[in-house]
Amino acid sequence: MRAVITGGSGFLGSHLCRRLLAEGCDVLCLDSLLTGTEANVTELLTDEHFTFERCDVTEFLSVDGEVDWIFHFASPASPVDYIEHPLETLKVGAIGTWCVLGLARAKGAGVLLASTSEVYGDPKVHPQPESYWGNVNPIGPRSVYDEAKRYAEALTTAYHRTHDIPVRIVRIFNTFGPRMRRRDGRAVPNFISQALSGEPLTVHGDGGQTRSLCYVDDLIEGIWRLLNSGDAAPVNIGNPEEVSVLALAEMIRDLARSDSEIVFQPRPEDDPELRCPDITRARSILGWEPKVSLSEGLERTVDWARPLWG
Ligand code: UDP
Numbered sequence: 001m002r003a004v005i006t007g008g009s010g011f012l013g014s015h016l017c018r019r020l021l022a023e024g025c026d027v028l029c030l031d032s033l034l035t036g037t038e039a040n041v042t043e044l045l046t047d048e049h050f051t052f053e054r055c056d057v058t059e060f061l062s063v064d065g066e067v068d069w070i071f072h073f074a075s076p077a078s079p080v081d082y083i084e085h086p087l088e089t090l091k092v093g094a095i096g097t098w099c100v101l102g103l104a105r106a107k108g109a110g111v112l113l114a115s116t117s118e119v120y121g122d123p124k125v126h127p128q129p130e131s132y133w134g135n136v137n138p139i140g141p142r143s144v145y146d147e148a149k150r151y152a153e154a155l156t157t158a159y160h161r162t163h164d165i166p167v168r169i170v171r172i173f174n175t176f177g178p179r180m181r182r183r184d185g186r187a188v189p190n191f192i193s194q195a196l197s198g199e200p201l202t203v204h205g206d207g208g209q210t211r212s213l214c215y216v217d218d219l220i221e222g223i224w225r226l227l228n229s230g231d232a233a234p235v236n237i238g239n240p241e242e243v244s245v246l247a248l249a250e251m252i253r254d255l256a257r258s259d260s261e262i263v264f265q266p267r268p269e270d271d272p273e274l275r276c277p278d279i280t281r282a283r284s285i286l287g288w289e290p291k292v293s294l295s296e297g298l299e300r301t302v303d304w305a306r307p308l309w310g
Helices: 011-022 079-084 086-107 143-163 187-196 216-227 245-255 280-286 294-309
Strands: 002-006 026-031 050-054 069-072 110-116 167-172 201-204 210-212 235-237 242-244 262-265
Touching: 002 011, 002 086, 011 026, 011 216, 069 086, 079 086, 079 143, 086 110, 086 143, 110 143, 110 216, 143 167, 167 216, 187 201, 187 245, 187 294, 201 245, 210 245, 216 235, 216 280, 235 280, 242 245, 245 262, 245 294
Parallel strands: 002 026, 002 069, 026 050, 069 110, 110 167, 167 235, 201 262
Antiparallel strands: 210 242
16 A cells, blocks of 8 residues: 655654554655654655655645555644644645645545544533534634634545545544654643753643543554544544643653642633543444553653653
8 A cells, every 4th residue: 555644744644654654555754844843754764665755735736656545644733833823724724635635536545634623622512422513713713723624524525425535534632642742832742841841830721621632552543443444424533531731730740750830821712621532433433442541651751751851
């Protein structure tokens, strides 16, 4: 199988490249390097089955040779990144998805779209099943990401219905692990970096808002199973182990054996109050559920970060 991965040198993309290579695929990794970094895939460059090309998929997208699957992972994905790059985020979800689907059609390939739990916005249903349509502010600061991904899901599904191309849509909930960017602004890298360097951990609001965090290896396993399923409808992949942001900060501080204090800062606008995946569908159609607990995953991530960020 020959796979093209957009955003292949980002956090999730770089893990997916490795998994696909391990499964025996040829991998073409495309990345504009807006938020990804080539260092995430440097060690793969010696593999004859791996190629990296710097390329902005919102421009015309052309690939030589046969392609079996395109994994569309290109997008700024942390709130700090997409709020800093609002137009690029909307473009890669809209025009980038058009280019990917057009290339897939020309090549007779399938598309696996990286969607997000952000399609549920600030949810009124908890936990969130795929059948929930969400509660998204269409003009709020997060809308550039939420609406781009909702549009990308609509477009991907329309291509499937109109042109019958194989598609998969994974709704990714908060994921963490090695190769997260230290300064991408998310809670996990912020807290780990702060704890390791003895700085205060910055909890937004009173820290009572919740998230459900999945270790990256579990997410990639879910994506691999989804690829091999025949299902074109969205599937939640995430770990239903829900924690408050304050509890997360305390866990990370303990694992890092840090005596940093915790400080409270204002909540960002439209920050979702609750987030937890209902993974009934993933369990039944993929036989998938997460294997790595939050504390085990955080421990592995702190161990990875300590020599780099400490
Ligand atoms: N958060 C925090 N301190 C930080 C960064 C994030 O308290 O330094 C909070 C943020 O307001 C949100 C939660 O942690 O309530 C998760 O934020 P993140 O950016 O990791 O992901 P999101 O789920 O919002 O996309």
